[in-house]
Amino acid sequence: MKLFARRSVTAPIPEAPQRHRHRRRRFGVLTVPLAGVVAIVGFAALLSPGASAVGNPYERGPAPTAARIEAASGPYAVSRASVPSFSVTGFGGGTIYYPSTTEEGTFGAVAISPGYTARQSSIAWLGPRLASQGFVVFTIDTHTTYDQPASRGRQLLAALDYLTQRSSVRGRVDATRLGVMGHSMGGGGTLEAAKSRPSLKAAIPLTGWNLDKTWPELRTPTLVVGADGDTIAPVSSHSEPFYQSLPSSLDRAYLELNGATHLTPNLSNTTIAKYSIAWLKRFIDDDTRYEQFLCPLPRPSLAIREYRGNCPHTS
Template identity: 30%
Template sequence: MWQRVPRPEDDRVTDIIAGLYMSPLEIIALFSAVALVVARWLPPAARPRVVIAAVAVLALSAIVLSVVGFRWQMLPVLAGAAVTLPFALPPLLRRRTGRPVWRARWWLALPGSVACLGLTVTGPVAAWAFPVPDFPEPSGRFAVGTRVLQWTDPSRPETFTADPHDRRTVVVQLWYPARKSPAGAQRAQYLGRTEQEARTVSDALARQVGLPGFLVDGVPRARTRAVFDAPVADGGERFPVVLFSPGSGGVRTQNTAWAEELASHGYAVVGLDHPYDSAAVVLDDGRTVRTRTDSTGDRAQDDKLAAGWTAVRAADLRFVLTRLTHLDRGDTAGPPAGRLDTRRTAVTGHSMGGAAALQAARQDRRFDAVIDLDGYPHGPTSPSLHRPALALTQAITPGTDPHYMPRLTQALKHSTATSYRLTVPGAAHLTFMDGPLYLPPVPSITGSLGRTGSPHVVAETTLAFLDATLRREPGDVASALSAHGSLSVHHPDPADPPDLPDHR
């Protein structure tokens, strides 16, 4: 699972080359800048040709990059070349005019060359630290299609606004098994339906974590493995449904790599934007709704607020499942209508989304399984869970909230179905979303599993659980999970009978 396979080239200038996370044009510019710096140390006969070629190629590359899209990571490369030019060109010009050529002693030139070379090399280091995300090739037998829908719940007032006529609206994105698209088909934009929407969302996410937006300017340039509105896969089979709620301030696309992998294995994945909670939600009419869920710094007050936000999210999940049932009946045209098996549905989430998934599963028996990706269980822990659950957590350290593990254990133990808690060594909180694909590989931020290892672990463990719970496929779930970390299994409590109505 999750083996990379050869893929055809597409029209992205940001294709990853040789692990440098730079486009071919950027690599050409980099080599030209390096050649300009080291020309000083070449034999005298070779210096003029190298300088002329390096300057010409570098200038042409800079012009083309300014047209197709210039990344800030190239600034150190161009700066190193610019500092070198005043020392590289004058000797060349003097030689052509017959004037005497003066060159600094090697012990004077060496520090400058090293400094310029170091400045130039900063470019690929920055490109490696903040790359354009390269999404893994899904390993399943299906291609992946995607679609964005917006739904309004007429029965629920919007609690984040004072307008009594405002009703709760959610934006969802579906990833579903699709037919293979023609060669050259445009892949879906990451973070939005358009690059403008993607930039709006990317800037909002950066502001939320205190990063300058330019640092992650490669993220809205990325394209995923799905194709918008691709025809649903042939065969007529119906696909189990997996709903997903993002982390606090997160957005519907934050787990795209995971969603595409599940879709390639025959699941329909539905990610939610929660307006006024997600960092930025662009509505169909062009309005952008930004987050209003700020913490106060007071633990008791923040716990109360988080419980309320979690309840809103859980209600969003239940509403979306109802709308998916209507979509499957043909109330809304387009894929994957008629192919959703909403009688086999899991609810999942990351961080606060995981808490919302647990709440939704307690409240609504239409959910057959629940997955919590490193989410603190905000809100009440009753009624008990009556569906199998999987909780993936990062390694517990002295810095971990001391209430987290007891609270999660309580939620899993009080259940009438078998539940699993898997602690993944080397994982951090952002391991369980797309962050490792485009953030610096700092263990405290994205974990130490690597850019390919992180999505592999999350996909393989959740697929093993979903195949067993939604598809009833034979196999030892505990064995499959324990291969990736430390596993605790909580068996059903026979003294706690089911008490939830089935709303199917």
């Protein structure tokens, strides 16, 4: 997939030396309009896709709209790097998707685990989808396709450590802004990873499965995604108890997909992408521009059976 990045160019505003003040007065009629043009160019650059808000050094990309975060691809061109299993320890290798540009500095990152009996190909669509919005994304394979949630949680953390310390793109990643996602047992592993590493900025279990139903110890903002038609990890015995057990003081949300099944996260899905992007932007990048998609709480629709959460968010 080849995506196209948008570039912004900020025109430098030279400062006239003091000794030329008499020239500036002489040609004042010409220099005032020119200064106005430069000011307009500078202001336009602030509104361009690469501009960051002065108050938030982690903000990346243009001002969000529903159409932009629902689109199949975002404003960044995406590159990828394969990581073979024999070159790593602690997990089974994978694929790194990342914004091609280096003009904006580092990006936040997220590691994503597949589910039971599945490989990274089952969640590969999330790689370029999230990376094109301004994240480094690592879709991983696990040691075996039968690994349980606790093991998958450890492997997600091992993948993040590799990404930030040894990978070929480590210089593009801000190691202080990391998150985890996963499907099914990978979703259960997401909760395990967040429990083990409270410094994570965001966690998103997708139709997660775990024998442990209570997670009061989590300190990571967590978006739990369930499916109303899930018969493998029914929301009544998995996603709902996961969400309800999270501390009430935690930034948390529960999204139940309408007309969906346990395997819905394995296919490109606009609703999953939209709210995952908003959650990751809001909590990994601390980008409050995305709060509009999370608060007020989304209402039931053809795509959403139910949405719960705390608003406004505190982090």
